[in-house]
Amino acid sequence: MACQESPARGFDGAFRDLYEQYKDRVYNVCYRTTGNAADALDASQETFGILFRKVSAFRFESKFSSWVYRIAVNASIDLKRRSAARPAASLDRLRSPSENGATIDFKDEHVEGPEAAASRHELQAEIQEAITRLSPKMRAITVLRYNESLSYEEIAEALGTSLGTVKSRLSRAHAALDRELTPVLDRHNLR
Amino acid sequence: MNRQSIRDAMIESLAGVTECHAAEGVHIDHDTDGLELLPQTVREHLVENEALHQEWRQLLRQVRAISTLQRVPAPSDLDGRVVASLQAGYRQGRVTEHVQALPPERAPHELDLLVRRLASQPFMEASADLGDLKAPASLDRLVAVRLSAETSARKPDGLPRTSRLLAAAALLVATSLGLVRLLGERDAGIANEGLEVALFSFRVVRIEDPTLADSELLGLLGGMSGGMLDGREGSQ
Numbered sequence: 001m002a003c004q005e006s007p008a009r010g011f012d013g014a015f016r017d018l019y020e021q022y023k024d025r026v027y028n029v030c031y032r033t034t035g036n037a038a039d040a041l042d043a044s045q046e047t048f049g050i051l052f053r054k055v056s057a058f059r060f061e062s063k064f065s066s067w068v069y070r071i072a073v074n075a076s077i078d079l080k081r082r083s084a085a086r087p088a089a090s091l092d093r094l095r096s097p098s099e100n101g102a103t104i105d106f107k108d109e110h111v112e113g114p115e116a117a118a119s120r121h122e123l124q125a126e127i128q129e130a131i132t133r134l135s136p137k138m139r140a141i142t143v144l145r146y147n148e149s150l151s152y153e154e155i156a157e158a159l160g161t162s163l164g165t166v167k168s169r170l171s172r173a174h175a176a177l178d179r180e181l182t183p184v185l186d187r188h189n190l191r
Numbered sequence: 192m193n194r195q196s197i198r199d200a201m202i203e204s205l206a207g208v209t210e211c212h213a214a215e216g217v218h219i220d221h222d223t224d225g226l227e228l229l230p231q232t233v234r235e236h237l238v239e240n241e242a243l244h245q246e247w248r249q250l251l252r253q254v255r256a257i258s259t260l261q262r263v264p265a266p267s268d269l270d271g272r273v274v275a276s277l278q279a280g281y282r283q284g285r286v287t288e289h290v291q292a293l294p295p296e297r298a299p300h301e302l303d304l305l306v307r308r309l310a311s312q313p314f315m316e317a318s319a320d321l322g323d324l325k326a327p328a329s330l331d332r333l334v335a336v337r338l339s340a341e342t343s344a345r346k347p348d349g350l351p352r353t354s355r356l357l358a359a360a361a362l363l364v365a366t367s368l369g370l371v372r373l374l375g376e377r378d379a380g381i382a383n384e385g386l387e388v389a390l391f392s393f394r395v396v397r398i399e400d401p402t403l404a405d406s407e408l409l410g411l412l413g414g415m416s417g418g419m420l421d422g423r424e425g426s427q
Contacts, residue, residue, distance in 0.1 A: 019270075019273060023265040023269060023270075024262065024264050026265070027263060027264070027265035027269060028262050028263050028264075028265075032260070037266070041266065041268060041269060041272070044265065045269065045272045045276055048273045048276070048277075049276045049277070053280060120259075123256075123259070124259060124260055124261075127256050127257060127260060131257070145206070146205075146209050146254055146257045147209075147257065147258075147262070149206065149209045151206075152203070167199055167202075167203075170202055171199065171202060174250055174253060177257075178249060178253070181253050181257075182252075182253075184256075185256055190252070190256060191252065
C-alpha cells in the first residue's frame with residue numbers, strides 16, 4: 001500500500017496523492033465544525049500532521065476515509081476546546097462568507113443578480129452560525145451527515161460510537177437545530 | 192410504529208435531500224413536501240397525522256437549508272503549512288534517531304559539581320541582589336530609648352515598676368482584713384474582742400510612685416509583699 005511509506009521520504013509521491021485526495025474534505029469538515037477559517041486551517045494542518053505520522057499504523061479495520069474524518073473532527077473539537085479557554089474576538093465575523101473561504105458560484109450570481117447573491121451569502125453565514133451554536137458533537141454529526149453525506153455506519157466509525165448513538169445524537173441535533181435554525185429561516189422567509 | 196421510530200425513519204430518509212442536492216446543484220425545489228423520500232409505511236402515518244407531517248416539513252426545511260452550504264475548498268496556505276509541518280516532523284524524527292543511536296556515556300564527576308552550583312545559584316543571585324543592607328539610624332535611637340526606659344523603670348535586680356505597683360495593689364486588697372483589724376484595734380481600743388471588727392475610719396491612699404510613698408506605709412506593704420515591692424523577695 002502506497003500510503004504506508006515512511007514520512008522520511010518527504011511530501012512527494014503517496015503523501016502528496018493522499019493530501020490532494022483529502023484536503024478539501026478535511027478542510028470542509030474543519031471549517032464547518034470550527035466555524036471560522038483560521039481555526040479550520042489550524043485544525044486541517046493538525047489533521048494531516050497526525051495522518052502522516054500514524055498512517056503506517058492504520059490497520060484497515062475501518063474505512064480509511066472514516067479514519068481521516070475522525071482525526072479531522074477530533075482536531076477541530078480539540079482546537080475549539082483550547083480556544084474556548086482563551087476567548088478572543090474573531091475577525092471572521094466581520095468578513096463576508098466569500099472572504100471566509102466559502103466559494104461563490106459566479107455563474108449563479110449572474111443569474112441571481114448581486115442583491116440576491118448577497119442575500120444568499122448572508123443566509124449561508126447565518127446558517128453556519130446556527131450550526132456553530134450546537135454542541136461540538138452535534139455539530140460534527142450534522143456536518144458529517146448533511147455536508148459530507150456519510151452513512152450512519154460511516155459516521156459511527158468516524159466518531160467511534162455505535163449506530164444507536166449516531167441515531168439518538170442526530171435526533172437531538174435536529175431538536176437543537178429547530179431552536180437555532182428555525183428563527184433564521186423564518187426571518188428569510190425560507191420554507 | 193411508535194412516534195420515535197417514525198421520527199428516526201424520517202431523519203434517516205433526510206439523506207435523500209443531500210443526495211438530490213448533490214445531483215441538482217444548489218437549486219432545490221423547496222415547494223415540494225419531499226414525501227417521496229420516505230418509506231411507504233411512514234408516508235401513510237404522515238398522511239393520517241398532521242402533527243407528524245408538520246414535523247417532517249420542519250426536518251426537511253432544516254436539511255435543505257444546511258445543504259445550501261457549499262463545500263469550502265482548502266485554501267492554498269494549507270499546502271505550505273502541511274509541507275512545513277511534515278518537514279519539521281521529519282527533521283525532528285531524524286534528530287531523535289541520531290540521538291538514540293549515540294553510544295551510552297557516563298556523566299563526568301564535574302557534572303555533579305556543576306549541577307550543585309547551578310542549583311544554589313538562584314539563591315546566591317537573589318542574595319547578591321539585596322546588597323549590604325545597613326540598619327537605619329532611627330533603629331539605634333529606638334533601641335537606646337527603650338533600653339533607658341527599661342533601666343529607669345527597674346530597680347536593681349528587681350521586677351519592672353508596673354509589676355511592682357500591681358503587686359502592691361493586689362496585696363493591699365488581699366490584706367485589707369488585716370489592716371482593718373489593726374487600725375480598728377488602735378482606734379477603738381478594743382483589745383479583748385479578738386478578731387471582731389470595730390467601728391473605725393481609714394484613708395484611701397493612691398500610690399503613684401512607691402518611692403514617694405509614706406515610709407511607714409511602704410514598710411508595711413513591703414513586709415506584706417515579702418519584699419516584692421523592694422525587688423527583694425523574702426525580706427520582712
